[in-house]
Amino acid sequence: MNDERTTRLDRMRFTKNKMSANLALLAIIFNVCFFINIYESDVGSWYYTILVGGSILYNLIFMLAAFLSSEGIKNYKIGYSYLMIVLGIIQIVRIFIYPMKAHGAVVTIQEQAVTVMEGGQFIRVVLYLVLSAACLFAGAIVGIIRSRALAGHLATLESKVA
């Protein structure tokens, strides 16, 4: 059993952390689903249009950062795991920035009352953000565990050589 664990650790010297990397990419996909859905709430109110615009800008930054994390974590760079945790937290915070404000809010457009975000859209948007955050957390945790395990294994190997 112990030998099996050592072999598993040793394997990491030559294999990539594909699970964490793929989870980061999945987080990006859920984020894309989120921003496709959020456009439906651009009903013409300048306040919510600005919020949607801000969200789009952040989406670009998020996708870039998540993709970089995906590449970094693939090579067991622990710093990118922490970056993924930060990105995950921001995804949760985003629920309170736009969807919570827009959900059920009514604005008057051309003398007509319009609901900014209906219940169904709200559930979808929140679900995508939660799933995106969950992927980032899971990927980060796997990344931290594996990176630490690999670092420990490499230290053991080095001490054996010394």
Added chain:
Amino acid sequence: MAELKIQHVDKIYDNNVQAVFDFNLDVKDGELIVLVGPSGCGKSTTLRMIAGLEDISAGHLLLDGKDITQAPAKDRDMAMVFQNYALYGHMTIYENMAFSLTLRKENPNVIHKKVLAAAEILGLTSQLNKKPSQLSGGQRQRVAMGRSIVRNPKVFLFDEPLSNLDAKLRGATRREILLLHKRLKATMLYVTHDQTEALTLADRIVCMSMGHVQQVGTPIELYDAPANKFVASFIGLPPMNFFDVTVREGMLEGKGFTVPLTEEEKGILLPYAGKQIDLGVRPEDVAADGSIDMKVFSNENLGMNTLIHGHIGGSEAVSNKISAKLRGWCDYREGDNVGVSFSRKHFFDKESGNAIRKGESK
């Protein structure tokens, strides 16, 4: 345990071109067989038929007594190393070596151990995280070999694996293959057109020409006792000299020269008295201490030896051309006359080209 029997194998392509004629060979367990011959002689086709990459038109292929003539390549338990390495450029060396086992869904830990063991054998441990493009040709060929080793096949097949390497690297990689064979004690079939590779690597050589097996034997058998003129001319560097001669009483008579015969040679050539034969003399069997006149036209110093080229018998006919490999550093000039003798002679039947040997009558 891996014994391969190739019985009466033919290869006929769809356009009715026959590439291989009645190929027969018994490969013993742990033997390294080299198939050698000029380009287009059918050696690679034979190897590809054994690997299952080409259909066998006729005959049988048996591995450990089991008929695998119709078995698909993947079920033959053989691994092939190609001339062009056939590595996946986007994968690391580790992934390349592990690939075939990954496809078979073997336990990743088992794969890991096999890859590390193969890398250790081939001296590739420090290269495992690199991509093929970061390695030299010799290293890439070692990776290709490693990919075969991890599969632990019954038979290794090498199709001109050193042809893409420069001369120095070829020598080094050749020695590695030899060491690998000694270490793994595996059955190997190796195709090459380079007779140096054949002589240095083989337990036995199969010399081929025009789809026919010309001779099967140990390297020394092919060198010392070639079965026919083709084998005699193909094995040995520089190639054997051939002269048209007539068998006379106690000697051979050529164009402007005579060669005395020993008692044993007289006995061998008795049935050929008065007839024309081909006399073969290896350049290294020519000594500069005889009575046959040789007019030098070029002198190549190779360091330990000197290669001189010229004509014998005062005739500049092509059939009187001779190359001699003399020991030491010599400085002959164009037009110099040297008296040469032949320490060893080979005789070939003029019509069939077959070697004339003791106890064989015409």
